[in-house]
Amino acid sequence: MNHSEELNNISNEENLSQFGEEQTESKEEFHLEEHKVVDLYQGVRGLAVKILNRVEKTDAYLEKLLDHEMRNSELSGQDKALLYEIVHGVTRWMGRLDWILTGFYKGQFSKAIPNLRNGLRVALYQILFLDKIPDHAAVNEAVEFVKKLQGQKPADLTNAILRNIIRSKNAIRYPDPEEDLIGYLAAYYSHPSWMVKRYVERFGREETEKLLLANNEKPYLTLRVNAIKTNPEEFGKLLDSVHLKYRRGKYNPEFFQLQNLTNITAWEYFAKGYFNIQDESTGLACKLLDVKPGMRVLDMCAAPGGKTAFLAALMQDKGEIVAIDKFEARLKLLRRNNERLGLTCVRTVESDALEYEDEPFDRVLADVPCSGTGTLSKKPDIKWKKDIFDIRKMTETQLKLLKKAASLVKVGGAVVYSTCSIEQEENIDVVKKFLEENPDFELESAKGKFSDDVVDEHGCIQTFPHRHQMDGAFSAKLVRKR
Ligand SMILES: C[S@@+](CC[C@H](N)C(=O)[O-])C[C@H]1O[C@@H](n2cnc3c(N)ncnc32)[C@H](O)[C@@H]1O
Numbered sequence: 001m002n003h004s005e006e007l008n009n010i011s012n013e014e015n016l017s018q019f020g021e022e023q024t025e026s027k028e029e030f031h032l033e034e035h036k037v038v039d040l041y042q043g044v045r046g047l048a049v050k051i052l053n054r055v056e057k058t059d060a061y062l063e064k065l066l067d068h069e070m071r072n073s074e075l076s077g078q079d080k081a082l083l084y085e086i087v088h089g090v091t092r093w094m095g096r097l098d099w100i101l102t103g104f105y106k107g108q109f110s111k112a113i114p115n116l117r118n119g120l121r122v123a124l125y126q127i128l129f130l131d132k133i134p135d136h137a138a139v140n141e142a143v144e145f146v147k148k149l150q151g152q153k154p155a156d157l158t159n160a161i162l163r164n165i166i167r168s169k170n171a172i173r174y175p176d177p178e179e180d181l182i183g184y185l186a187a188y189y190s191h192p193s194w195m196v197k198r199y200v201e202r203f204g205r206e207e208t209e210k211l212l213l214a215n216n217e218k219p220y221l222t223l224r225v226n227a228i229k230t231n232p233e234e235f236g237k238l239l240d241s242v243h244l245k246y247r248r249g250k251y252n253p254e255f256f257q258l259q260n261l262t263n264i265t266a267w268e269y270f271a272k273g274y275f276n277i278q279d280e281s282t283g284l285a286c287k288l289l290d291v292k293p294g295m296r297v298l299d300m301c302a303a304p305g306g307k308t309a310f311l312a313a314l315m316q317d318k319g320e321i322v323a324i325d326k327f328e329a330r331l332k333l334l335r336r337n338n339e340r341l342g343l344t345c346v347r348t349v350e351s352d353a354l355e356y357e358d359e360p361f362d363r364v365l366a367d368v369p370c371s372g373t374g375t376l377s378k379k380p381d382i383k384w385k386k387d388i389f390d391i392r393k394m395t396e397t398q399l400k401l402l403k404k405a406a407s408l409v410k411v412g413g414a415v416v417y418s419t420c421s422i423e424q425e426e427n428i429d430v431v432k433k434f435l436e437e438n439p440d441f442e443l444e445s446a447k448g449k450f451s452d453d454v455v456d457e458h459g460c461i462q463t464f465p466h467r468h469q470m471d472g473a474f475s476a477k478l479v480r481k482r
Pocket residue numbers: 282300301302303304305306307308324325326327330351352353354367368369370
């Protein structure tokens with residue numbers, strides 16, 4: 001789904017049914033009522049419910065919906081931060097919140113209308129996770145909101161449920177792990193059961209708990225120093241001068257992990273192009289590609305361009321990078337970012353990479369679309385939106401893109417295939433299938449060139465949130481021998 005389709009969906013899914021089970025309505029009926037709804041979703045909690053309703057009922061992703069609401073609202077900076085916190089927190093902990101609400105709700109909580117379901121989730125998230133908001137304030141807000149939208153009876157019910165939960169909040173019971181390990185982990189750590197089951201089979205219980213916990217952490221804010229404008233030493237001093245605490249990258253000296261989330265894009269050095277906001281895991285694929293100044297490089301799925309910009313910096317902005325993406329709107333972001341960073345060696349091409357033809361390149365990066373299961377701390381909605389069937393379906397496109405990348409690289413040149421997924425089907429399985437069908441290519445091991453703890457048993461790079469304190473990401477280097 002493209003951006004404009006997503007935005008169209010935004011205005012198409014509110015449900016105005018009476019208290020009770022969810023009902024479907026025709027679009028015509030919806031439009032008659034639309035003006036009433038718009039005014040009702042006000043303030044941080046109202047907007048949070050509106051966004052959460054939409055995340056659940058459309059294909060749109062949380063980040064885009066939130067961005068759209070923030071741009072169109074008149075909330076103060078503080079309220080925007082609270083809205084961000086609430087919608088991310090509710091989405092991150094939805095499995096646990098729903099487990100609790102299901103136990104206290106008379107009837108089927110999963111069938112309650114979206115306004116009520118999300119109103120309760122928003123209030124419960126504040127009660128369980130946000131110390132600064134008193135419980136009674138969270139309850140009152142939710143009750144008023146439900147009353148305004150659905151009437152007195154559901155408001156009374158909201159009040160009763162939330163007060164009951166507050167009374168028993170230190171004695172909430174989860175499934176017994178001895179009897180139902182998957183059910184327990186899914187509810188307590190708020191992940192879908194299919195995902196938990198896969199991880200328990202693959203990693204065992206102890207490591208799965210660490211992974212689920214890491215997925216639920218608030219994300220780190222990581223910056224990459226732009227070597228075109230500054231260097232890590234000078235940049236570290238600049239951060240010190242504004243008292244921002246950081247940890248240097250574990251594997252890449254160019255990366256700085258900040259200890260607190262901050263409105264870093266307002267800092268003058270952002271506009272001056274001294275740094276990019278980029279997870280350290282993404283740097284590993286760029287380093288694996290081993291680009292040199294003067295090379296011709298193809299970045300096949302380039303937007304919004306985090307990796308393109310790092311590759312350009314590694315090439316000292318000398319040579320050429322052709323940055324392809326299917327969507328012009330996303331390429332626009334890439335160009336704007338490159339301008340800010342002072343990069344000139346990148347040429348953008350709006351195209352389906354599968355149809356792109358050119359002279360062979362020295363290096364090709366295939367940073368393919370993927371499930372994104374390595375990025376759940378930043379994008380918690382992914383775990384509820386994607387399932388194993390979506391993942392399996394994506395592997396067909398991933399293999400096609402890798403084959404296309406291979407057809408565009410010189411003999412002696414290299415392709416790096418990368419994802420921000422931790423699923424084997426999207427990673428090593430795609431690479432193995434490719435190698436079976438393409439004997440002219442060999443997998444070049446990353447062993448010896450990268451720290452042992454990011455190199456897997458196949459010689460590919462794989463990071464995990466719980467092992468490496470960064471996003472999960474995979475990359476494999478495939479060298480063309482003939
Ligand atoms: C994982 S994102 C790339 C992230 C990017 N490399 C970065 O570091 O910022 C995948 C991108 O591939 C693009 N894409 C998907 N299918 C494509 C295709 N067939 N041809 C070109 N671009 C495609 C999507 O629009 C999306 O921007």
